[in-house]
Amino acid sequence: MVYKALTVAGSDSGGGAGIQADLKTFQELRVFGMSALTAVTAQNTLGVQGVYPLPPDAVAQQMESVGTDLGADAVKTGMLFSAEIIEAVAAKVRQFGWDRLVVDPVMIAKGGAPLLQEEAVSALKTYLLPLAMVATPNIPEAEALTGLKIQSIEDRKEAAKRLHELGVKHVVIKGGHDDDGEETVDILYDGSEFFYFTSKRIKTKHTHGTGCTFSAAIAAELAKGKTVQEAVQTAKSFIQAAIEHELGIGHGHGPTNHWAYRDKQTR
Ligand SMILES: Nc1ncnc2c1ncn2[C@@H]1O[C@H](COP(=O)(O)OP(=O)(O)O)[C@@H](O)[C@H]1O
Numbered sequence: 490m491v492y493k494a495l496t497v498a499g500s501d502s503g504g505g506a507g508i509q510a511d512l513k514t515f516q517e518l519r520v521f522g523m524s525a526l527t528a529v530t531a532q533n534t535l536g537v538q539g540v541y542p543l544p545p546d547a548v549a550q551q552m553e554s555v556g557t558d559l560g561a562d563a564v565k566t567g568m569l570f571s572a573e574i575i576e577a578v579a580a581k582v583r584q585f586g587w588d589r590l591v592v593d594p595v596m597i598a599k600g601g602a603p604l605l606q607e608e609a610v611s612a613l614k615t616y617l618l619p620l621a622m623v624a625t626p627n628i629p630e631a632e633a634l635t636g637l638k639i640q641s642i643e644d645r646k647e648a649a650k651r652l653h654e655l656g657v658k659h660v661v662i663k664g665g666h667d668d669d670g671e672e673t674v675d676i677l678y679d680g681s682e683f684f685y686f687t688s689k690r691i692k693t694k695h696t697h698g699t700g701c702t703f704s705a706a707i708a709a710e711l712a713k714g715k716t717v718q719e720a721v722q723t724a725k726s727f728i729q730a731a732i733e734h735e736l737g738i739g740h741g742h743g744p745t746n747h748w749a750y751r752d753k754q755t756r
């Protein structure tokens with residue numbers, strides 16, 4: 490059986506985040522990866538040097554090409570840049586009935602570069618999040634989407650409930666930005682219960698692309714028919730190995746190691 494996943498995201502020339510991270514993750518998890526590019530970024534481990542969005546029609550056409558021929562068992566979205574692209578993507582998701590949809594609401598790169606226009610946040614809430622089987626905001630993204638200030642686990646739980654009210658079926662609020670303590674905790678809310686995914690916090694600055702990689706791993710596992718809880722557990726193990734076995738390349742915030750999880754399984 491060949492499982493297929495489609496990523497709708499931006500290109501990171503440095504290879505650590507965006508479409509490159511997604512396709513590497515799909516491949517590592519033995520899922521056939523396909524892509525619809527939303528924007529080209531000139532980017533490396535030092536930051537984002539340029540952002541060139543594609544026309545919304547070009548994004549829609551790529552999704553149409555995939556949907557009318559290969560089909561997708563799961564879809565994930567990353568950098569979408571504008572309200573117009575978000576609307577085009579949501580229309581295609583509805584057209585093809587892609588219900589195994591993971592929305593990573595990418596807003597700002599770790600270096601501070603905006604990857605989503607400010608006025609597009611409400612389009613995310615109106616058009617795309619209600620279609621999501623899983624949404625994976627980090628703490629600043631959850632704050633921007635809910636208007637809440639998030640300082641504690643209780644605040645994260647409240648934000649998850651508010652996002653669930655928008656129609657997101659499962660909300661994962663990631664803990665990478667909560668840099669207190671020895672652990673990173675990602676919280677999953679399914680509308681009735683909370684589940685906690687905890688790992689040792691790795692002390693490193695090489696976390697470029699962690700969010701993209703994590704959400705791509707969830708999409709890959711959903712493509713195989715796994716439950717959301719199973720998919721999040723595998724994604725957490727995948728990203729933990731990828732951060733732990735850093736590659737040490739570039740002069741800034743380096744990428745994670747996408748083959749570390751496979752190495753660990755085969756060792
Ligand atoms: N230093 C770290 N050690 C271990 N896990 C981490 C670390 N930083 C991030 N993660 C994990 O990486 C994933 C992405 O988290 P986060 O950094 O919050 O997302 P984003 O890249 O979107 O900002 C989450 O599963 C989070 O727990």
Ligand SMILES: Cc1ncc(COP(=O)(O)OP(=O)(O)O)c(N)n1
Nearest residue numbers: 499506507598599697698699700701
């Ligand atoms: C093209 C592109 N898409 C998304 C991101 C953000 O990736 P993320 O996984 O949140 O990692 P950081 O950039 O925050 O390290 C990106 N940088 N580029």
